[in-house]
Amino acid sequence: MAEAETRVVRTMCPMNCHPTLCGMQVTVQDGLVTRIEGDDDNPDSRGFLCMRGRSAGELLGNERRILYPMARVRRDRNAWERISWPEAMSRIAGSVASHPPEQFGIWMGHGDAATNYGTRSGGQLAKRFAHLYGSQWWHPAMICWGLGGFGLGITGVLEVNTKEDMSAHSDLVVLWGANIASQPNTARHLKLAKARGARVITIDVRDSEATARADLHLRIRPGSDAALALGIMHTLINEALIDRDFIDAHTLGFEQLASHVRQFDAGWASTHTGLDAEIIVSLAREYAATHRAMIVMGGSSMHKGANGWHGARAIACLPALTGKLGIPGGGLGERHGGTAHGFGLKDLSPIGASACTAIIPDQMSAMLDAFEAGKISTLMLNGTNMGSSFAETHRLERGFGKIEQIVCIDLFMNETIAQHADIVLPATAWLEQLGAKMTHTHLYLMEPALPPEGECRTFSEILRSLAAALDVQQFFPWDDDEHMLDQLFDHPATVHATIRRLREQGGKQALNVSRHGYPTHAFSTPSGKVEFFSERAGKMGLAALPVFTPPEESAQYPLQFRQGRTLTHFHGFYDHGAALPTMNKRRGKPTLWIAPVDAMHREIEDGGAVRIFNERGEFRATALVTTKIEAGTVWMRDGWAGLNRVTNGDACLPEAALGTFAFGVGQSLQDAQVDVRPVVESLT
Numbered sequence: 001m002a003e004a005e006t007r008v009v010r011t012m013c014p015m016n017c018h019p020t021l022c023g024m025q026v027t028v029q030d031g032l033v034t035r036i037e038g039d040d041d042n043p044d045s046r047g048f049l050c051m052r053g054r055s056a057g058e059l060l061g062n063e064r065r066i067l068y069p070m071a072r073v074r075r076d077r078n079a080w081e082r083i084s085w086p087e088a089m090s091r092i093a094g095s096v097a098s099h100p101p102e103q104f105g106i107w108m109g110h111g112d113a114a115t116n117y118g119t120r121s122g123g124q125l126a127k128r129f130a131h132l133y134g135s136q137w138w139h140p141a142m143i144c145w146g147l148g149g150f151g152l153g154i155t156g157v158l159e160v161n162t163k164e165d166m167s168a169h170s171d172l173v174v175l176w177g178a179n180i181a182s183q184p185n186t187a188r189h190l191k192l193a194k195a196r197g198a199r200v201i202t203i204d205v206r207d208s209e210a211t212a213r214a215d216l217h218l219r220i221r222p223g224s225d226a227a228l229a230l231g232i233m234h235t236l237i238n239e240a241l242i243d244r245d246f247i248d249a250h251t252l253g254f255e256q257l258a259s260h261v262r263q264f265d266a267g268w269a270s271t272h273t274g275l276d277a278e279i280i281v282s283l284a285r286e287y288a289a290t291h292r293a294m295i296v297m298g299g300s301s302m303h304k305g306a307n308g309w310h311g312a313r314a315i316a317c318l319p320a321l322t323g324k325l326g327i328p329g330g331g332l333g334e335r336h337g338g339t340a341h342g343f344g345l346k347d348l349s350p351i352g353a354s355a356c357t358a359i360i361p362d363q364m365s366a367m368l369d370a371f372e373a374g375k376i377s378t379l380m381l382n383g384t385n386m387g388s389s390f391a392e393t394h395r396l397e398r399g400f401g402k403i404e405q406i407v408c409i410d411l412f413m414n415e416t417i418a419q420h421a422d423i424v425l426p427a428t429a430w431l432e433q434l435g436a437k438m439t440h441t442h443l444y445l446m447e448p449a450l451p452p453e454g455e456c457r458t459f460s461e462i463l464r465s466l467a468a469a470l471d472v473q474q475f476f477p478w479d480d481d482e483h484m485l486d487q488l489f490d491h492p493a494t495v496h497a498t499i500r501r502l503r504e505q506g507g508k509q510a511l512n513v514s515r516h517g518y519p520t521h522a523f524s525t526p527s528g529k530v531e532f533f534s535e536r537a538g539k540m541g542l543a544a545l546p547v548f549t550p551p552e553e554s555a556q557y558p559l560q561f562r563q564g565r566t567l568t569h570f571h572g573f574y575d576h577g578a579a580l581p582t583m584n585k586r587r588g589k590p591t592l593w594i595a596p597v598d599a600m601h602r603e604i605e606d607g608g609a610v611r612i613f614n615e616r617g618e619f620r621a622t623a624l625v626t627t628k629i630e631a632g633t634v635w636m637r638d639g640w641a642g643l644n645r646v647t648n649g650d651a652c653l654p655e656a657a658l659g660t661f662a663f664g665v666g667q668s669l670q671d672a673q674v675d676v677r678p679v680v681e682s683l684t
């Protein structure tokens with residue numbers, strides 16, 4: 001008998017923990033994945049793979065995998081028939097072509113990023129297609145880190161110090177709304193920093209996975225981050241704990257800020273955050289006294305809510321007031337969507353304005369309005385379970401009902417596909433296509449190791465065939481994906497890498513970026529300085545100085561509802577992880593954290609079934625009565641189908657703010673005030 005062919009392929013985990021992604025080694029025997037291990041030689045992860053990465057092999061040979069194009073026979077959950085690729089593409093193109101181009105929209109989820117996180121080639125291609133054809137493309141950051149990015153960018157502090165810089169230099173690390181569940185690879189660097197003597201402080205609305213590693217944990221009220229940062233600013237300025245030389249040389253608007261924060265003393269901050277005033281003062285003093293102090297901000301969850309961007313904006317002022325920007329060990333640490341100094345790629349968008357004559361603003365609420373108004377006739381959803389991730393699910397569902405054709409591209413069915421799609425196209429998995437990921441240290445090659453299962457195709461192939469059917473000229477002027485990626489990499493950050501060179505170098509290229517942000521002190525604002533006072537914000541109708549607005553209180557729905565991430569789930573990926581047997585065992589059931597006093601007043605028992613509800617809708621879960629959360633706040637892991645029935649889809653920012661940065665900032669509020677009651681089962 002012939003000996004089985006065994007190969008070990010070096011690649012990256014297909015998940016999305018940017019910018020702290022992990023390398024993996026995959027053993028392939030006779031066309032099957034037989035082993036997945038961490039890659040000891042990967043400079044970012046050094047052999048680490050969390051349980052999500054270790055379960056990635058279950059993507060392949062999975063009986064739930066979508067293997068063929070399918071079309072819905074009638075509007076019935078399971079009424080699907082297999083169709084051929086030519087038939088699928090002809091139906092899609094036919095429907096798109098029968099309406100004006102602006103009625104076609106593409107929305108991308110993180111699932112698209114399986115082989116291109118940090119390089120975002122799929123997103124670039126979708127944007128290029130929309131630009132040339134005149135259709136809609138919306139930036140996916142609006143569902144994630146974009147709003148926090150807006151707050152940081154308005155102040156001028158978008159660049160980050162890397163995890164390697166943290167372990168080597170930071171003497172104090174403040175994990176502010178950052179849970180290492182979304183960047184587990186940073187945990188090793190946190191440990192190294194602690195071993196060197198660094199102190200770790202966590203700030204969150206609950207006790208998270210990160211809390212256990214902290215020397216001090218501060219539990220604050222949801223949405224009060226801006227109040228805490230303003231209270232800290234008050235102490236810094238009042239007690240002259242600031243770096244006057246740095247402020248004079250590199251900031252704008254200090255005098256206005258100093259006079260503005262006089263009203264926000266620690267007592268004021270205490271009433272809004274729930275922390276003792278002495279603790280706020282002592283936090284400010286410790287932060288100021290530790291020159292190499294790094295704040296690692298949460299990437300996504302902490303920015304959900306009306307105060308989301310205000311928190312990011314106010315926190316970004318702290319390292320500027322104390323002269324901690326542009327130094328090793330200081331600044332702001334890694335966060336989802338953060339950028340290392342010098343990091344970049346070539347933009348594949350064509351030169352000139354988009355051919356779209358009626359652009360729907362890059363904003364969740366505007367998208368919901370447009371869907372409900374019937375302004376979209378074909379919606380293509382790539383790697384996203386939009387029905388579970390968008391706020392105000394019922395509005396989205398109404399909008400879906402007005403769309404003539406919904407096309408989903410994915411690996412597994414999910415409830416958006418099951419309930420709303422008309423055509424589903426089978427997507428390739430990470431080992432079935434050429435890709436590349438970028439962290440803040442390296443560019444990594446991801447070679448195809450297996451042929452696609454069934455009739456699965458890459459997103460690039462799908463867009464190319466749609467472009468050909470719609471006669472979109474110059475959409476793909478490259479010979480193949482390899483040359484497209486070469487073009488994308490043509491940037492000083494990658495030292496102008498090419499796929500061929502990556503192959504010759506064992507699959508990686510060290511990036512030409514700085515380990516600490518802003519080494520040249522050229523900040524991301526119109527003035528080039530850190531802007532405590534922002535004329536740009538004023539012109540958009542926003543406050544020119546950092547502010548805090550207390551969350552609205554509701555007698556009817558008195559609990560603040562918040563969501564977040566844990567180590568054992570993936571947001572909406574892979575049908576919320578349910579498609580992967582290992583993850584499915586660990587994902588559990590929707591569980592609502594509720595404080596004992598809130599549970600007692602509502603006669604809720606630990607482990608009991610509850611309804612979470614407000615004026616928008618309701619969601620059911622199991623109660624976890626826990627002291628790990630403050631009274632008045634309830635919390636749940638995100639990514640449950642139907643959970644966003646209770647969240648708010650109103651806009652956070654005015655339309656004038658949407659084009660401020662290259663990333664999408666059009667997040668909706670996505671928070672909720674709710675009440676919770678036990679589910680009383682009917683006895684009949």
Ligand code: SF4
Pocket residue numbers: 013014015016017020021022048049050051052053054183184185
């Ligand atoms: S930490 Fe993220 S990138 Fe690393 S193995 Fe886990 S899921 Fe994959």
